[in-house]
Amino acid sequence: MAVKPMKRKKRETLVAWSFLSIWVIGFLVFTMIPLFTSLYYSMSEVILDGEGIKVSFVWFENYKQVFSSPEGFNFLKSVSDFAIEIIFKVPIITVFAIIIAVMLNQKIKGRGFFRAIYFLPVIIASGPVINQLIYQGVATIPIIEEMGILSFINSTFTETLARPISNIFSELIVILWFSGVQILLFIAALQKIDKYTYEAAMIDGAGPWESFWKITIPALKSMVLVSVVFTIINLATFSENAAILHIKNNMFALETGFGFSSAIAWLYFIVLVIILGIFFLIFKLFNRERGRR
Amino acid sequence: MKKISKQKIKHILLGKNINEGLLGRTAIYALLLIIGFVYIYPMIKMFAYSIKDLEDLVNPTVQWIPTKIYLENYRTSWIVLSYGKTLLFSLTVTLIPAILQTITTSLTGYALAKFKIRGKAIIFGLILMTYLVPQQVYMIPRFVLFDKLGILESAWAIIFPATFGQGLSSAIFILIFYQFFRMQPKALDESAEIDGANNYQIFFRIGVPLAAPAYITAFLFSFVWYWNETYISSLFIGSDLYTLQLKLLNFASQFSLADGLTQQAVNEAIKYSATILIILPVLIVYIIMQKWFVEGVDRTGITGE
Numbered sequence: 001m002a003v004k005p006m007k008r009k010k011r012e013t014l015v016a017w018s019f020l021s022i023w024v025i026g027f028l029v030f031t032m033i034p035l036f037t038s039l040y041y042s043m044s045e046v047i048l049d050g051e052g053i054k055v056s057f058v059w060f061e062n063y064k065q066v067f068s069s070p071e072g073f074n075f076l077k078s079v080s081d082f083a084i085e086i087i088f089k090v091p092i093i094t095v096f097a098i099i100i101a102v103m104l105n106q107k108i109k110g111r112g113f114f115r116a117i118y119f120l121p122v123i124i125a126s127g128p129v130i131n132q133l134i135y136q137g138v139a140t141i142p143i144i145e146e147m148g149i150l151s152f153i154n155s156t157f158t159e160t161l162a163r164p165i166s167n168i169f170s171e172l173i174v175i176l177w178f179s180g181v182q183i184l185l186f187i188a189a190l191q192k193i194d195k196y197t198y199e200a201a202m203i204d205g206a207g208p209w210e211s212f213w214k215i216t217i218p219a220l221k222s223m224v225l226v227s228v229v230f231t232i233i234n235l236a237t238f239s240e241n242a243a244i245l246h247i248k249n250n251m252f253a254l255e256t257g258f259g260f261s262s263a264i265a266w267l268y269f270i271v272l273v274i275i276l277g278i279f280f281l282i283f284k285l286f287n288r289e290r291g292r293r
Numbered sequence: 294m295k296k297i298s299k300q301k302i303k304h305i306l307l308g309k310n311i312n313e314g315l316l317g318r319t320a321i322y323a324l325l326l327i328i329g330f331v332y333i334y335p336m337i338k339m340f341a342y343s344i345k346d347l348e349d350l351v352n353p354t355v356q357w358i359p360t361k362i363y364l365e366n367y368r369t370s371w372i373v374l375s376y377g378k379t380l381l382f383s384l385t386v387t388l389i390p391a392i393l394q395t396i397t398t399s400l401t402g403y404a405l406a407k408f409k410i411r412g413k414a415i416i417f418g419l420i421l422m423t424y425l426v427p428q429q430v431y432m433i434p435r436f437v438l439f440d441k442l443g444i445l446e447s448a449w450a451i452i453f454p455a456t457f458g459q460g461l462s463s464a465i466f467i468l469i470f471y472q473f474f475r476m477q478p479k480a481l482d483e484s485a486e487i488d489g490a491n492n493y494q495i496f497f498r499i500g501v502p503l504a505a506p507a508y509i510t511a512f513l514f515s516f517v518w519y520w521n522e523t524y525i526s527s528l529f530i531g532s533d534l535y536t537l538q539l540k541l542l543n544f545a546s547q548f549s550l551a552d553g554l555t556q557q558a559v560n561e562a563i564k565y566s567a568t569i570l571i572i573l574p575v576l577i578v579y580i581i582m583q584k585w586f587v588e589g590v591d592r593t594g595i596t597g598e
Contacts, residue, residue: 015492016408020416023401023467026457031423034434041433053437100328103321115587117329120336123579123586124572126521128541132568133335173331184587229425237427239524247429248528251436258433265429272427 042262053258062263071246071256075264078242079271084164086235086275089175092168093231097179098220101186102212115187122180127239130174178234182227189223190216221287228279236272243268343367343566350558366559370567374540380574383536385448386526390455391515394466395508397458402470403500407482424464428525439529450529451519461518461525466511473507474500509585513578520575537571 017024040055042062047054066072104114153166168175193215201211237244247265250256337357342350346363370376401420405413435454439445444453454460458467477500485495501508523538531539544567579586 012408012492013410016404016410019400019404019408019496020410022397022456023458026397026454026459027419027423029438030435030454030457030459031426031431034431034438035426037434037437038431100325103325106321108318108321108325112584112587114325114329116583117332119587120332120579123517123575124336124521126538127523128538128544129521129568129572132541132564173335176328176332233424233427237429237524239522244427244429244524248524251433251528258437262430262433265427265433269427269430272425276425 038262041259042266044259046258062259065260066264066267071250075246078246079268081164082241082243083271083275084161085168086232088168089235090228090231090279092175093179093182094224094227096176097182097227098186100183101190105187105190118183119180121177125177131240134171134174181230185223185227186220189220193219225283232276339565339568342562343569345562347559350562366562366566369563370570374537374567374570376570379535379537379540382534386451386536387516387519390452390460390519391512394455394460394463394515395512397456398463398466399470399508401458402467403474403496406471406474420464420467432525432528436528446530446533451526461522466515469511470507473504477503513582513585517575541567541571
């Protein structure tokens with residue numbers, strides 16, 4: 001009798017790993033090894049010729065080049081633009097998604113119809129399509145230009161800040177297009193709230209405003225972090241993002257090549273981690289503040 | 294008396310809850326409609342332009358509703374896109390990866406949800422890592438690898454990573470399946486085991502059928518994300534083969550050559566029609582499967598505890 005459970009456990013482990021094996025193989029071949037190779041490339045000079053590639057280790061030469069060459073500067077500029085833009089875009093998208101989710105969660109007629117509309121951008125928002133929209137000028141709200149908001153921004157902020165901020169205003173509609181999945185996440189979280197909680201609060205004399213802040217918002221808290229991470233990654237890997245286009249374009253550029261591209265890809269990743277870290281920290285601080293109250 | 298009627302009015306206008314009063318309701322509908330309109334405005338504009346002929350395009354009094362339906366723009370962009378051929382290839386690098394990715398991620402999610410595995414936390418960490426590390430970091434070695442394998446510039450370069458659960462957003466799908474399989478009652482598996490089913494039979498006979506909503510949702514999202522992806526596909530399959538999205542990317546440059554205002558207007562109309570043709574397939578899928586997209590996030594319990 002004592003042998004049987006042992007055997008069973010062993011068998012189960014084997015079965016489990018058989019289920020996992022495809023992913024594990026894929027992870028090693030297509031992610032883990034490429035990841036280390038990429039790190040190696042980023043510290044190497046990679047030369048492509050007819051026969052294949054020649055790799056010679058050069059320590060941090062590529063990284064030095066990023067900070068000292070025109071290609072590097074162009075990349076750094078688009079990364080800093082991206083970082084500034086994302087710091088503005090993430091709160092815009094998150095707050096917008098929460099507002100829409102709260103509205104869509106009410107007992108209103110045509111809820112399905114509205115949900116379908118608000119999710120539509122997820123379906124059609126590819127890089128080329130969004131490019132078309134921005135190019136055709138349907139991505140902005142005409143009032144913004146008419147009221148001279150853009151020129152106001154350009155005259156008040158320094159150039160480094162003004163460019164990304166005016167970008168945000170001129171692409172306001174497109175930014176909202178990136179909130180489809182987040183709206184669904186928040187709706188899902190809202191539907192988990194027991195409606196008796198609201199009733200109990202009402203009996204205790206809480207108005208709609210108080211219940212919104214004391215019940216609804218706390219219930220969405222955990223989802224905010226998920227939504228923020230999704231938003232950042234989604235924007236960071238969006239195919240028309242200038243920073244990642246640099247990585248691709250430099251791959252086959254004459255002066256730079258695979259080594260340089262790998263180096264800027266890693267720098268980009270580091271920036272991404274820092275941005276994620278900042279938002280994570282804000283989230284933590286905000287939570288502690290609430291907890292104390 | 295006065296006090297009561299005042300309260301009544303207040304009750305009608307504001308209600309017990311924000312959403313019950315007349316004022317609140319009107320405000321919500323108005324906001325939803327306005328923002329909703331802002332969302333679909335580009336689509337309406339594109340569509341209206343795409344069916345205008347030259348006369349309507351240059352006529353400033355014709356804004357939204359063309360005087361007649363003109364399909365020549367669509368014919369032109371159909372030919373430029375070589376729509377039939379390109380659509381077929383687009384579907385190859387969209388449907389196949391989506392199906393395979395769904396299968397693999399479901400297996401992975403199942404293993405993590407149902408079995409005790411040593412180092413499960415590490416595996417979860419690695420899965421999360423594949424989500425957080427942008428593709429850009431490992432795409433160059435992948436490029437070199439695919440070049441060595443001779444599968445660059447073919448659909449395989451997209452299909453292979455998807456098959457092994459390293460495709461677009463694979464991590465999200467693993468988590469969806471993990472949540473879903475974890476919610477299935479253990480008692481079902483146990484009773485099947487008593488009836489003599491082995492683990493694989495339990496997976497195929499109980500796990501998979503009960504997880505149908507998760508499969509549909511994962512597949513649909515995977516399909517749409519692959520359809521819309523251009524960054525990686527332009528690198529891996531770029532120079533001879535084209536997906537519809539990649540064609541659109543080059544479309545602008547092909548049609549910006551001619552100048553003159555009239556010609557420009559025609560070009561715009563053609564570009565609009567091309568864009569519509571490209572979003573049409575996913576739009577049709579969306580209209581048919583709308584419920585699965587919108588409610589899928591709920592049903593799969595990705596928001597779980």
